[in-house]
Amino acid sequence: MAGNCVILALRFQQIIARLRMFGEIAERLTTDAASGVLTIDLAALAANYRALRARLSPARAAGVVKADAYGLGAARVVPALYEAGCRDFFVAHLGEALRLRPILVADAKLFVLSGLQPGMEAPCADAGIVPVLNSLEQVANWSALARARGVDLPAALQFDTGMSRFGFGPDETERLIADPSRLEGVRLLFLMSHLACADEPDNAQNADQLAAFQRLAAAFPGAELSFANSGGVFLGTDYYGALARAGIALYGGSPTAGVANPMAPVVRLDVPVVQTRTIPAGARVGYGGTHVASREMRLATLAAGYADGLPRHLSDRGAAFLGDTRLPIVGRVSMDSISIDVTALAPDMLKAGSLVEIIGPHQTIEDIAEAAGTISYEILTRLGQRYHRIYR
Numbered sequence: 001m002a003g004n005c006v007i008l009a010l011r012f013q014q015i016i017a018r019l020r021m022f023g024e025i026a027e028r029l030t031t032d033a034a035s036g037v038l039t040i041d042l043a044a045l046a047a048n049y050r051a052l053r054a055r056l057s058p059a060r061a062a063g064v065v066k067a068d069a070y071g072l073g074a075a076r077v078v079p080a081l082y083e084a085g086c087r088d089f090f091v092a093h094l095g096e097a098l099r100l101r102p103i104l105v106a107d108a109k110l111f112v113l114s115g116l117q118p119g120m121e122a123p124c125a126d127a128g129i130v131p132v133l134n135s136l137e138q139v140a141n142w143s144a145l146a147r148a149r150g151v152d153l154p155a156a157l158q159f160d161t162g163m164s165r166f167g168f169g170p171d172e173t174e175r176l177i178a179d180p181s182r183l184e185g186v187r188l189l190f191l192m193s194h195l196a197c198a199d200e201p202d203n204a205q206n207a208d209q210l211a212a213f214q215r216l217a218a219a220f221p222g223a224e225l226s227f228a229n230s231g232g233v234f235l236g237t238d239y240y241g242a243l244a245r246a247g248i249a250l251y252g253g254s255p256t257a258g259v260a261n262p263m264a265p266v267v268r269l270d271v272p273v274v275q276t277r278t279i280p281a282g283a284r285v286g287y288g289g290t291h292v293a294s295r296e297m298r299l300a301t302l303a304a305g306y307a308d309g310l311p312r313h314l315s316d317r318g319a320a321f322l323g324d325t326r327l328p329i330v331g332r333v334s335m336d337s338i339s340i341d342v343t344a345l346a347p348d349m350l351k352a353g354s355l356v357e358i359i360g361p362h363q364t365i366e367d368i369a370e371a372a373g374t375i376s377y378e379i380l381t382r383l384g385q386r387y388h389r390i391y392r
């Protein structure tokens with residue numbers, strides 16, 4: 001009996017030891033086996049949503065979650081926004097909406113910004129997804145389905161007020177207003193338009209677009225309006241309408257160029273060192289040998305590259321950070337790696353597995369975008385699938 005207890009106790013210890021080992025392996029898999037650790041702060045996301053809503057009130061704030069919630073994972077972002085009170089969601093394509101609809105609570109609305117390709121009306125209606133109709137053809141097809149089914153089908157109408165991209169141009173707008181029967185069976189939820197320069201408060205195109213939108217809204221008395229994106233929320237109450245459509249500001253991006261960013265950061269990216277080495281003056285670094293060491297220097301090779309969404313345009317331009325120390329990128333960004341100059345650090349400060357900051361308190365998504373000659377939106381949407389993702 002006592003012998004059995006000893007054996008059981010030993011087994012138990014073995015199991016605990018094994019669990020601990022798996023725990024350690026799992027821990028190491030988060031960094032050493034991935035191209036980096038992408039931390040997404042869902043509490044900051046929710047705080048950003050509430051801050052925008054407070055600013056907009058009594059107008060409502062929708063969440064724009066196209067492109068997998070700007071690369072951050074719609075499956076996690078959408079429930080967090082719903083929890084924070086968001087009930088209106090926008091994606092670009094019907095395919096995105098069809099994937100999201102099952103995880104979205106029924107009382108939330110899901111809109112497709114790019115409208116519907118001909119023939120996609122029935123699957124859209126069947127899934128309870130609302131199209132943004134951008135042309136008379138889209139209106140005709142949606143109306144035809146509604147009449148065939150003998151029901152009213154909800155939709156928004158988008159007007160082009162100066163971006164020449166989506167929505168009714170002046171000609172189609174006139175024809176729609178002249179013949180309201182085109183909207184038979186269409187339950188109009190709101191009129192929509194999109195600002196081209198909302199991040200530039202001094203750009204005269206903002207006021208021009210607002211005036212154009214207000215002019216055509218007069219032809220649809222009582223209809224609600226949706227106009228502002230993130231930048232528009234900071235252009236003043238004239239731009240709010242009934243429903244603003246916020247994307248980048250929710251994800252911590254700056255809604256207005258050239259001023260302090262009022263949003264809380266949501267994304268942090270740390271990338272592990274794979275190797276370190278010392279090279280002599282004259283040694284070449286990376287593809288093309290574009291960087292020639294002007295002195296002896298110490299390099300660290302990082303585990304992420306352009307396949308992880310770190311733009312090749314960061315070659316010889318961007319940097320990583322360890323604490324406050326800026327570690328410049330040297331040579332070209334490769335598909336799976338980047339070399340950084342770590343000469344400024346004491347030799348034992350970085351070793352294989354050490355993490356350096358790519359996005360975080362020392363380098364915002366705007367900073368890295370500027371170094372790469374792009375915008376924060378592109379940095380986020382290209383982050384890729386090889387990082388270990390932690391949602392907090």
Ligand SMILES: *Cc1c(COP(=O)(O)O)cnc(C)c1O
Nearest residue numbers: 064194229230231245246247248
């Ligand atoms: C992407 C998009 C938005 C969100 O824009 P942000 O600048 O990210 O806030 C809003 N409306 C439309 C039509 C869009 O395409």
